[in-house]
Amino acid sequence: MSEKSISTLQDRFGESVLDTVEFRGEHTLVVKAADAKTILAYCRDELAFDYLVDISSLDNFGEEPRWTMVYELYTMANGANEHLRIKFDLNESEKADSVSDVWKTAAWHEREIYDMMGIEFNGLEDHRRILMWEGYPYFPLRKDFPLAGRPSEMPDVAFTDKAPLEGGPFVTSPTSASTVHREPRSREID
């Protein structure tokens, strides 16, 4: 089923589709950022992907483009149970186009991405933080944010302190270096 959707999208959008990946029956479409919203809207309106499961973002810290946006689509129409993943890259300074007018549920996913990663969205009406409080100065899921956190002071609003990391938790990063490098107490990147 997904193959049909993939080929339809390739025929329809041609050059905007940069790559297609299939892994164990899961289909991923890599597209151009500029056309992503058109493609996503087409998926919902013409290919019956009526359910936006999730939007997530990746931080390719140290590389450009820094952000990768990932949209998980699902169709439950006519019992099709079809899954499609759409990805596109964004440079650090770029904004993504909001799809909150295509799927209403996208608004909260996008707010979460803004809150945690600091990626902003064009056309998102309610552009507030969702998990951290309004006025929190950092974006904690960025890779240059230390695991222990950073102290911040917002009198009468909230405050944070650095969490002690004696005894864990441990962060593993793939490297052939020694365990000390592979599993540091805390990753302090400033």
Added chain:
Amino acid sequence: MSEEITSERIQQHAAYDSKVEGNIIFTQVDTAINWMRKNSLWPMPMGLACCAIELMGSASSRFDIARFGAEVMRFSPRQADVMIVAGTVTYKMALAVKRVWDQMPEPKWCIAMGACASSGGMYRSYAVLQGIDNLIPVDVYVSGCPPRPEALLEGLMKLQDKIADSESGKEQFQAEKTA
């Protein structure tokens, strides 16, 4: 005839009422106040995570927190005596916890239930307050992740012991004098 007896009895009672014998207890004010306080601790359940499930368990028939007079769990800080902080306190939630604590009238106590409320537990992260004692004074820490209901009841008994040893009358007098 019967009227005479009645009036005689009234006179006798005025002199000495034999009915109250055995019903008078001599004690200290502190002891009496502490005894009343410790046996009717109304908890403010601040259930924030999985510890709250064990807190509910301790109120159920098997463990029955009512045996210690602490069964009045209502989300009503103005009527509560002891705040049981059960769960992970995030910085965002910390403000609400502090606010509820401030709404509780004196005298008040606090039980930090479980690892997260006591020290942040396994959450060494940007989002979690590393122990509720950064924000409000804690009387009893209960270890465990989550602690079993028995452990919470033990903590409650420890708090009762602490209240029994306190100088309530003196504290009240000093509070009134400074006010």
